Amino acid sequence: MRALVFATVVLLSGLAAASAEPGSLAGKELRKAVSGRTVYLKTGWGVELPIAYRSNGTMTGRLKAFAAAMAGGNGQTDRGKWWISKDQLCQRWQHWLDGKAYCYKLARKDGTVRWTRNDGRSGTARIGG
Helix, strand or coil: CHHHHHHHHHHHHHHHHHHCCCCEECHHHHHHHHCCEEEEEECCCCCEEEEEECCCCEEEEECCHHHHHHCCCCCCEEEEEEEEECCEEEEEECCHHHHCEEEEEEEEECCEEEEEECCCCEEEEEECC
16 A cells, blocks of 8 residues: 555656646745845846845845836836745735736746746846855
């Protein structure tokens, strides 16, 4: 009986790993990848948005004036909260993006991070120290 349970757990673990995207960041690995680091999100406006993810679940971002206006915010800097949910990086800014919460799937490939937001938008980023 124990052998059957063990074999089932191993099989299910293998299926879960096979269904994940190659290089995808999830769970504790995702938290470790961003916590205490700055993620430089490449925007569609040709600029990078540096987001500092603190280990306490808060974040800060700074944009140039033009990019801040394009992001729908009322300022060049903003603060917010971040968390991990269902293997996604979720965040909510105080002002930017109308204060709505969004979640992102992240996958690493050749030093670049590919992100896909829960509304379908996607792009790339890099993770700094």
